[in-house]
Amino acid sequence: MKNSSVIVLAVVAAAAGAFGYRWLAPMDAPAAKGQVERQGGKDAKEEKAGAEQDEHGADRIVISDVKLAAAGVRFAEAGPATLTQTLSFNGVLRANQETVVQVTPRFPGIARAIKKRIGDVIGKDDLLASIESNQSLTVYDLKAPIGGTVIDRQISLGEYVSEQKPAFIIADLSTIWVDLSIYRQDLRRVRTGDEVLIDPDDGAGDIKGSISYLAPVGASETQTAIARVILQNPKGRLRPGLFVTARLVLAERKVPVAVHAGAIQTFENTNVVFVREGGDMLEARPVELGYSDQNFVEIRAGISPGDKYVAENSFVVKAEMGKGEAEHD
Known part of the structure; x- marks a missing residue:
């Protein structure tokens, strides 16, 4: 009985000592050396x-x-x-209609040879096709009246052709029209000669131009009028048919x-x-x-x-x- 009492007292004393140790330790002290190293190493480095x-x-x-x-x-x-203070407009690139030529055969006949196709860059007097005349049964040459690019071809080899329909359409694309749609509320602010910045949206930056023509009539469907800018296009950057945006410069600061x-x-x-x-x-x-x-x-x-x-x-x-x-x- 005496030995049992001694054992019980020893267990109680050990438990009390452990509790006392925990109670005396700071509440925010790290539990182990590894945690101290993590706080002083990785965490401090990240901070x-x-x-x-x-x-x-x-x-x-x-x-x-x-x-x-x-x-x-x-x-x-x-x-x-x-x-710059600007007005923004939408527009479309068009071939300069003053440099577009429709090439038609002189006499009706059969297309015996086709020398050029759409996209070809040609010079003045280049051979486009050879036509066998129905009247004389001789072959004559159909030549380009201007230098430029073939943008359309409406004949095929062996096909009957006549002077009633153009066989080729050629355009000089060294200059391009930019037709801008101007809404009625902005028309009073637009004048010929105004500076315009054209953005072809190809990543190569704006192109500076000026308005050369303002249409005297508008389009009933869109309630807009056309303002035209003529741009130089020596390297073929601008392609007819593509849309662009434009900014009309109103003031600079x-x-x-x-x-x-x-x-x-x-x-x-x-x-x-x-x-x-x-x-x-x-x-x-x-x-x-x-x-x-x-x-x-x-x-x-x-x-x-x-x-x-x-x-x-x-x-x-x-x-x-x-x-x-x-x-x-």
Whole structure:
């Protein structure tokens, strides 16, 4: 009985000692050495790679040029720009109808040879086809009256042809018509000679032109009138039949500091531009915006001329900085 009492007292004392140890230990102390190492190693490293703030409170993040280039990010330098106030229109490219020729046979007969097809670039007097006359049964040549491009062919080998239907249509595509549809509410603001920026939507930039013709009558179906721009097309960039957009320049304004429109992002409810701060550091610089057009935005405060900033795909930097903020929290 005495030995049993001793054993019970020893067990109780051991339990009390363990409880006392736990009660005296800090509530936030790590449970093991491995947890201490994880907090001081991996977690601390991730926090260092995340977003931080400079002495002015602006958010900053480290991202290398190599990583940004792989994501399609492009830099530019802030500087002066000319902003334009514009009206936008839709239009279509057409062959210059003053340089389009329909080539018809002189005498009815049979097409014995076809020398050119649609898309061929030809010179003046090039042979198009050979026709056997029904009257004399002799073969005569059908030649190109102008140089240009064959845009249509309406005869086939062995087919009967006549002077009633054109065999070929040739167009000189070195100049192109751009027919713009102008709505009635905008007609009073459009004049011949006005400067227009044509966007063929091919990634090669706008083409500057001017309105050379404004139709005196409108189309009842669309309630629009045609304004025409004639553009040079020496390399064949413009193709008849394709749609374009155009901007009529109404006014111009020069500003001392501007950035590309794609550079502006909203971060933590503030307009920012991501500015390179030396090395691999990018700063979300709060900015005060001014006037803007389709391409540029005036910066009234926050950026100086010559500052290097993210001009395209700035959303990539925003996403990385947001990710860093989340890891930091």
